[in-house]
Amino acid sequence: MGQLIGRWIRGATLAPLALLTAGMAFAQEDDVATRLAALEEAVGGSASAYVDNSYLFLIGGLIVMFMAAGFCMLEAGLVRSKNAAMQSMKNVTLFSVAGLMFWITGYNLAYPGDATLFNGLLPTNFGPWSGGDLSVESDGGYAPASDWFFQMVFVATAASIVSGTVAERVKIWPFLIFTAVLTAFIYPVVASWEWGGGYLDSVWSFSDFAGSTLVHSTGGWAALTGAIIIGARSGKYSGKTVNPMPGSNIPLAALGTFILWFGWFGFNGASQLAAGTAADINSVSQIFANTNMAAVGGVLAAMVTTAVLYKGKLDATLIFNGAIGGLVSITAEPLAPSMGMSVLIGAVGGVLVVVSVPLLDKFKIDDVVGAIPAHLICGIWGTMIVPLTNSGASYAGQAVGVALTGVFVVIISSIIWFALKFTIGVRPSEEDEEMGLDRAELGLEAYPEFSNR
Amino acid sequence: MGQLIGRWIRGATLAPLALLTAGMAFAQEDDVATRLAALEEAVGGSASAYVDNSYLFLIGGLIVMFMAAGFCMLEAGLVRSKNAAMQSMKNVTLFSVAGLMFWITGYNLAYPGDATLFNGLLPTNFGPWSGGDLSVESDGGYAPASDWFFQMVFVATAASIVSGTVAERVKIWPFLIFTAVLTAFIYPVVASWEWGGGYLDSVWSFSDFAGSTLVHSTGGWAALTGAIIIGARSGKYSGKTVNPMPGSNIPLAALGTFILWFGWFGFNGASQLAAGTAADINSVSQIFANTNMAAVGGVLAAMVTTAVLYKGKLDATLIFNGAIGGLVSITAEPLAPSMGMSVLIGAVGGVLVVVSVPLLDKFKIDDVVGAIPAHLICGIWGTMIVPLTNSGASYAGQAVGVALTGVFVVIISSIIWFALKFTIGVRPSEEDEEMGLDRAELGLEAYPEFSNR
Amino acid sequence: MGQLIGRWIRGATLAPLALLTAGMAFAQEDDVATRLAALEEAVGGSASAYVDNSYLFLIGGLIVMFMAAGFCMLEAGLVRSKNAAMQSMKNVTLFSVAGLMFWITGYNLAYPGDATLFNGLLPTNFGPWSGGDLSVESDGGYAPASDWFFQMVFVATAASIVSGTVAERVKIWPFLIFTAVLTAFIYPVVASWEWGGGYLDSVWSFSDFAGSTLVHSTGGWAALTGAIIIGARSGKYSGKTVNPMPGSNIPLAALGTFILWFGWFGFNGASQLAAGTAADINSVSQIFANTNMAAVGGVLAAMVTTAVLYKGKLDATLIFNGAIGGLVSITAEPLAPSMGMSVLIGAVGGVLVVVSVPLLDKFKIDDVVGAIPAHLICGIWGTMIVPLTNSGASYAGQAVGVALTGVFVVIISSIIWFALKFTIGVRPSEEDEEMGLDRAELGLEAYPEFSNR
Structure with a gap:
């Protein structure tokens, strides 16, 4: 000035x-x-604001795209080495399927143009997305394809969540078919209710800034449904005993955590949707700061909680998931809270991650990478706490959004997983699972030269 | 201005x-x-457009720079563990040599200022690049050093391609000498013909938006020449048998693939060369979307093709290369195609990758990471298909560009590789190759604590 | 529109x-x-310049944040596998502690608003940072939180330096307590002297553009003090023999190097602090180019030096550290030097790295990843050479800044390390160190399936 x-x-x-x-x-x-x-x-x-807005989508989308690499590293590091190549490949292919399906039907379903009840389900919105005339300014105040790109990487995030939970015991083709339905239909319908201006937005003033519910819980519910229907990895639970199956490459998991943290600044920051004015860029910047504080809270709370629960021993993977839990928790409202409040919201997320893991094991729900605590449980927490700092949201409205998303995703996911189970089958044979999916389905190994103990 | x-x-x-x-x-x-x-x-x-344009080069260049890490991870993951440290170090040093040489002669050769026949060869253009006065707006409409940075990371990309193909059996010094010539002379001359406004641009209206031919095929031709002159790894081919030498770390190769994919948005997107108007940022955004769709096409086509050819078994490394093949294929024209057409162009690239690998083996050309199919073959494909969507290009002109680049790069590369072979030698001794370059040339090991089977 | x-x-x-x-x-x-x-x-x-400036902080800060992943990979790759999970976790938790402490006291201490002698020590500046009103333009010409974010990742960098040096033999809790003091107090006080407009800036015209001294040497002095007080890893030195303890995963170390290189463009480039005019973006761009050239010089000089010293054998880890040494060397003044001068400044840094390592061993100072040569020695070199190209700085003023920083950081660090040593203890037991911190403190292993030789 x-x-x-x-x-x-x-x-x-x-x-x-x-x-x-x-x-x-x-x-x-x-x-x-x-x-x-x-x-x-x-x-x-010079279209200064138009360019600034589009840059926000492009740069934000770029680093959210890179979160696919983060999920890939986190998951490849947390599976056993005999499934690490398959898990890597799954992450490359699911990102591809998500991009394809979101172009074919997803985007038009999620953003129907005008808001009506169940607008996401209207058949008129099916069909491939097209960006239109490149030579004119779009009315939205940003380049149309920059928005498509940004929204596409969000749907890929939802799909990545599922792959971690059901790792090590699902065949590649049924997994990709599920991914196709999730990204072509399930996620877009949920997104349409809120970001498409539909039912949750117009009737309930549901508030989910960057997708604690719409992206993370949607992925989490689909993962939970899959974990139950597919069942646990063979040998994971024998009677009341939980047999630990430790991740094969912890440094890769740490790398994945950092990449996700890095990408989350785009996930939350670019969800401001505009950067062309002082007020907007101030907000984007505050979101960056708050997002970081929530991750900080998640890490430190998970660390202290594991130290208390496990008598001084720390658990690296729970601490990594604490970061993710903190990040998911702030995603529903990364702008309104103060920085101190962001630490607290993230810290509760970190604690929730640590206490949820044994709970899932009690129900014999085998979540290989801990995605259900981090994305589903923290997604619910983050969404429900929005009214504390954002007076535009109500606890009732938030609860309706959480519940409707849960019911819808669980029902449709169940139908798909069961249909796959009773047709082409979802699990590899016992021998294939024992041998590892790398050799069974890929015919190679992740680390062919390093002998297994 | x-x-x-x-x-x-x-x-x-x-x-x-x-x-x-x-x-x-x-x-x-x-x-x-x-x-x-x-x-x-x-x-x-406030120089809004000037800043926006420069940001495009800086941010685009930044993530293309990071592609060096992607090549490093892809190659370190696909060599055997006894050469993984050397391969990692080669990627760090080649990036350094490329940056140095492009400053010393490369940039001025490639962008001679005015276009004449064989302008890239004029001795007046030799000499280190200097950015000039920082206090004034450059006539080009962007910061001079932002352009230098962006072009420099392109030349490093070409050099990275070579290192993967000739991995595991070339000594470090001759390799770096070749890299120096490639980045100081070979690539700049080729680039000058088109992007420097030279022969291909002015006479043939050759069209290569972001470098399918100029960068990827140039690297690919140099790699092919090297692979032939250096010969295959010892033990790779015995009679008609091809002995597989599987990569030692598939998750790293997946990481490399994702990093390359990530960086490619800068490679293609920032090749729009301007972002200060609505039309420009619309185009950059569309390029992001199209680039992603081509990678999607490449992955899914490679996946289906390997499933068909190998009776249901998938090949993770071919699928990773499918992504790269799709990306290279769209690089010559990432703006004009529709998104559906981008999928198709990428998909053909993915198929080409899968079918080219056995072809190379038939000729006993040992391409360790599959760079020749992905960068050379797909580079040619991507260049030749430009006229389908861009009416400003002709099939004849494209063919001339492809051929001229091939002939020039092969001739000069052959001279250099042969000169190295008959002077300081290019291959390590049989024992050194058997022992691995890590211990032979570096005196350390990539993974000293993990026993080899 | x-x-x-x-x-x-x-x-x-x-x-x-x-x-x-x-x-x-x-x-x-x-x-x-x-x-x-x-x-x-x-x-x-439209606030074009305001947005452009804030974007510089956000994008620069983003990739500097990612340097935390770079340090993590470098360090996880250079420790022995029995400590690799702990080293990964330390990097995640130290980044969290740094963010928390810099919010609680650090930022306000470092940037006291008005400059007085020892302004960083004034108790009035303690207290959590708050960004203020989001709806108005800040007087600084950029979004307040974008600056907070950018400065926060700098303090995290200083903390990351320490963790590498003292790896493999420091317990997690005392390490994190030291990190808390470093990021809440030590670094902020040092930064206040210069970037807060304090003593070094106002009295000595000390010049440290992006923190060769303020960030890298501060981290380096703290690391050196720690290495001496904590002592060497058990078995590292026996009599006059130095027992090599090679890093367990060289490709990860290469990845870390590339990530640091990538992030350094933000570290130096965004330290221009403005990008809204042609002159500013020209300068940012030139800094990108110079930063790259210094890394290039560091790599190639380290390479040649190791080849000469070790009779043709190259040392991959020294070459990686050569890149970092080159980058640290140019950090004090990345704008004024020509590109050729940048190469030379970086090259001296690369040589310093190579010759400093045996020197440290001579004094039995056990620096696991080589952080002291790269960050401390090269930080001093880079700071002292500023007056050669920047006439606003004097050799005397630079020397005062280097010395004052050294004295202050060493004294306070010694107090903290000794206090920790004589209270909760800093070292694990002999058995725990022998077993590795992964199993001792984390109860898991970095690579549980790969047998140690």
Whole structure:
């Protein structure tokens, strides 16, 4: 601002004032008109806010896209080595399926253009997305394809969540078919209710800034349904005993955690949806700070909780999941809370992660990477706490959103998982599972030269 | 700046001059003049489009720079563990050599300032690049060093391609000498023909948006020449048998694939070369979307093709290369195709990758990471299909560009590889190759604590 | 576009129309006034420079944040596998502690608002940071939280340096307590002397553009103090023999190097602190180019030096550290040097890294990852060479800054390390160290399935 005033003064000093003194000639009139028109053209043509908004989507989308690598590393690090190549490949292929399906039907279903009840289900919205004329400014104030790209990487995130939970005992083809339905239909319908201006938004003033419920819980519910229907890995539970199956590559899991943390600044920050004004970029920046504080809270709370529960021993994978739990918790409302409140919201998420893991084991729900605690449980927590800091949301409205999403995703996911189970089958044979999916389905190994103990 | 003046003139023409003809008071005149001058200063000084354009180069260049890490991970994952440290180090050092040489001669050779026949070869263009005065706007409409940075990471990409193909059996020094010639001379000359406004651009209207031919095929031809002259890894081919030498760390290869995918948005998107207007940022965004769709097509086509060819078994490394093949295929024209067409162009690339690998083996050309199919074959495919969607290009012109690049790169590369072979030698001794380059040339091991089977 | 029109209308309403009423045709006057006001609103409201500046902090900060992953990979790759999970977890938790402490006291200590002697120590500056009103432009010309975020990742960098040096033989809790003091107090006080406008800046015109001394040497001095007080890893030195303890995963170390290199463009580039004018973005771009050239110089000089010293054998880890040494060397002044000078400054850094390592061993200072040569020695070198290219700095002033930082950090660090040593203890038991911290403190292993030789 000081700079701007400085320029103003300099500008005034430099201005050819001498030209404008008489009472006065046409030339001067012309000059004013010319200069005004040129300025209007320059301001309009440089499209500063339009470019700034589009950059937000592109850069945000870019690092959310990179979260696919984060999920891949986290999951490849937390499965046993005999499934690590398959898990890596699944993450590459699921990202591809998600991109394809979101183009074919997903985007148009999720953003139907006008909001009606169950707008996401209207058959008129099916069909591939097209960005339209590149030479004109879009009415939305940003480049259409930048928005498509940004929304597409969100749907891929939902799909990545599922792959971690059901790792090590699902065949690749049924998994990808489920991914196709999730990204072509399930997620888009849920998103349409809120971000498409539909039922939850218009009737319940449901508030989910960047998708604690819409993205993370949707992925989490689909993962939970899958884990129950597919069943646990063979040997995981014998009677009341839980047999630990430790991850094969913890440094890769740490890398995955950092990549997810990195990408989350785009996930939450770019969900401000605009960056062309001071108020918008101030908000984007505050979201960056709050997002980081929530992850910090999640890590430190998970650390302290594991130290208390496990008598001084820390658990690296729970601490990594604490970061993710903290991040999911702040995703529903990363702007309104103060930084201190963001730490607390994230910290509760971190605690929830640590206490949920044994709970799942009690029910013999085998979640290989801990995605259900981090994405589903923390997604619910983050969504339900929004009204504390955002007066535009109500606890009732939030509860309706959480419940409706849960019911819908569980029902449709169950139908798909059961249909797959009773047709092409979802599990590999006992021998294949024992041998590992790398050799069974890929014909190679993740680490062929490192002997297993 | 030229653009700004253009707008000025257009603005003047369009201005409703008729409205401004009467006489007025001094105070108000002064006020108008002051405010106009301040606005002109603010609009000119804030340099919105200039900054937006430079940001495109900087951010795009940044993630293309990170592709060096992607190549490093892909290659370290696909070599045997006894060469993984060397392969990692090669990628760090080749990036350094490329940056140095492109500064010393490369940039000025590639972008000679004015276009003449064989402009890239004119001795007047030799010499280190210098960015000039930082305090003034460059005529190009972007910060000079942002362009240098962006172009530099392109040349490093070409060099990275070579290192993967000739891995595991080339000594470090001759490899780096070849890299120096490639980045100081070979690539710059090729680039000058098109992006420097030279022969291919002015005579043939050759069209290669982001470098399917200029970057990827150039790297691919150099790699192919190297693979033939250096020969296969010892033990790879015995009679008609091809002995598989599986990669030692598939999760790292997956990480490399994701990093390359991530960086490619900069590679193609920032090749729009401007982002300061709505039309430009619309185009950059569409390129992001199309680039992703081509990778999607490449992955899914490679997946289906391997499933069909190998009776249901999938090949993770071919699928990773399918992503790269799809990305290379769209690189020559990532803007003109529809998203559906982008899927198809990428899908053909994915199929080409899968079918080319056994073909190379038939000729006993040992391409360790599969760079020749992904970068050379798909680079040719991507270049040749440009006229289908871009009416400014012709099949004849494209063919001339592909052929001229191939002939030039193969001839010069052959001279260099042979010169190295008959002077300092390119291959390690049989024992060193057997022992692995890590211990032979580095005196350490990539994974000293993990026993080899 | 709709937004723009909205501003137009708002602008018209706000315009001081009263000034423009006298002896002239109303319609035309109104037109000029309206158009002027709309333009002022558009230029002011679009806040082009304000957004550009904030983007610089956000994008720069983002990739500096990712440097935490780089340190994590570098360190996880360079420790023995029995400590690799702990080292990974330490990097996640230290980043969290740094973020928390910098919010609680660090930022306000480092940037006290007005500059006084020992301003960083004034108790009035303690207290959590708050970004203020999001709806207005901040006087600084950028979003307040974007600056907080950018500065926060700097303090995390200083903390990351320490963790590498003292790896493999420090318990997690004392390490994190030290990190808390470093990031809440030590680093902020040092930063306040220069970047907070304090003693070094106002009295000595000390010049440290992006923190060769303030960040890297601060971290380096703290690491050195820790290494001495904690002592060497058990078995590292026996009499005059130095027992090599090679890193367990060299490809991960290469990845870490590339990530650090990548992030350094944000570290140095965004330290220009503004990007809203042509001069600023030109400078940011030149910093990108110079930063790269210094890394190039560091890599190649380290490579040649190891080849000479070790009779042709290269050392991958020294070459990786050469890159970091080159980058640290240019960090004190990445803008003023020419590109050739940048190569030289980086190259000296690369040589310093190689020759410092045996020197440390001579004094039995056990620096696991080589952080002291790269960050401390090269930090001093980079700071002392500033006056060669920047006439605003003096050798005396630089020496004072280096010495004052060293004395202060060493004294406070010693107090903390000794206090920890004589209370809760800093080292694990002999058996725990022998067993590895992964099993001792975490109860899991980094690579449970890969047998140790």
